[in-house]
Amino acid sequence: MAELRCTRESCGNALVELGKANQDIVVLSADLAGSTKTDDFAKAFPERFFNMGIAEANMMNTAAGLAVSGKIPFATTFAIFASGRAWEQIRNTIAYGNLNVKIVATHGGISVGPDGASHQGIEDMALMRLIPGMTVLVPCDAVETPKALVAASEYKGPVYVRLARLKIPVITQLTDSFVIGKSNILREGSEVTIIACGVMVAAALTAAEALLKENIKATVINAYSIKPLDTENILSYAKKTGAVVTAEEHLAAGGLGSAVAEVLAQNYPAPMEMVAINDRFGQSGEPDELMKEYHLTADDIIRAAKKAISRK
């Protein structure tokens, strides 16, 4: 059983490390320093931490002003507020100006749990992905999260990093690479390619293991870079396996599945199934109950894989 760790906690630690290494790193929070785990940075570097209060639009534009002055601001809040409340500030000021702002959004997806639909960001990847020039990263565990933050800080331009709320299994190694625009092949199989991001990568691995017991060999791709997407790997494995499943804790509309579909439809229209939320809002409940209700489990990936294979 893999160790369970919280991506937002490892994010908090990573920000402190980044802050030690680079004086230009500053962190902004919208009254969620505790929940987003940026309070560690606040303690370590109080002069470089700015609590902007409950005012996300103002926070994003303040980050823009800091970025244009040579700072590397990390603006943090929940996914729904970062991508939703402040969307137009991100679009018109941060992205249009190609400013060096890093948006770190915790509480992505419905596994946020009991807080319910208002706090479950299920459309944030879509909202960020469609902005010209925006980079969207979704690390899959607590080991990959610091790498995403380092990559974001080294990249010149706006980046959106999506994190989950819960403790999730650690499935990657410290030595695994993390390059914006690339992906990692976690296992190879000849019959179906499962492309997943975030918390669904662990489910994809579980599904692949179960499929193998039925003698169905699956490739699993950790597509941590939603934008730019690793089209090379995706096309290469779509061709090798002839069937594709995407898995994400997000609406089917506009997220990883949509991004993969755009690539396949134009280059290699293989049978494809999407494991994602189907045009519904979330609700209160325990995370595992919600993942079942919204068809975001390893079993759902298994069913989707078999269906995709049957359509070859």
Add this chain to the structure above:
Amino acid sequence: MVTLTTDKIEKLKSKAKTIRQHIIRMIRQAGSGHPGGSLSAVEILVALYFNKLKINPKEPKWSERDRFLLSKGHAAPVWYATLAEAGFFPVSQLDTLRKMGSILQGHPDMKRTPGVEMSSGSLGQGLSISNGIAIAGKLDKKSYRVYVLLGDGECQEGQVWEAAMASAHYKLDNLCGLIDYNGLQIDGPIEKIMSPLPLTEKWTAFGWNVINVDGHNIEEIIAALDKAETVKGKPTMIICRTVKGKGVSFMENKHGWHGKAPSAQETEQALKELN
């Protein structure tokens, strides 16, 4: 603080006249644009660019420069004309306003125009951005000051007040806001559409030092800018009472001239009045 000579004041007034002529010509040439709120802000930009700002037009990104942001981005023509007159780019570029491939976009684009600190056009965002620049200045112990021009109608945007709260909270005394209080917005008088008044009391309540001036009196604006620099521990807002369409009789105080280009005949008359 330097006392202005009569000669200097006359030069600034003459600069304002030239800039108004540019505004009319370039909007006529473009066939669209925003003359009303450009003409109302001329003296404000003249006072800043030709007397107050520490800038080097030959080195627009000079790290020690004072920053000016136009939060009411639709008044781009007055900014472009001022930047051209200040030497950031050739005056001949003004003819390309709003044309395909131009460095002068319909609303300011920082990636294209030398001297344009930040892109704008979507109202309500400039003060928040200015806060970020002012905070960075304090972090880096720089002596530059940050100036931002807002519209009075723009103060209807909720984000302006989020930002106003933050500027005072972080004691950004290196920040100076200016409001082009011309009293009109696209659909009509601000008080009729959605009154943001009283401005003085609101900004004071939000923790700002507030100065009211005649926004077409260059000496008054300069005196206020000098005063703002001496106020410590809080930001200053200079509320500039202005006339929308100032200088062109048929445009003055007419909200219909918010975003409309003059005809050939109107251009001729306007330029005659501005001569």
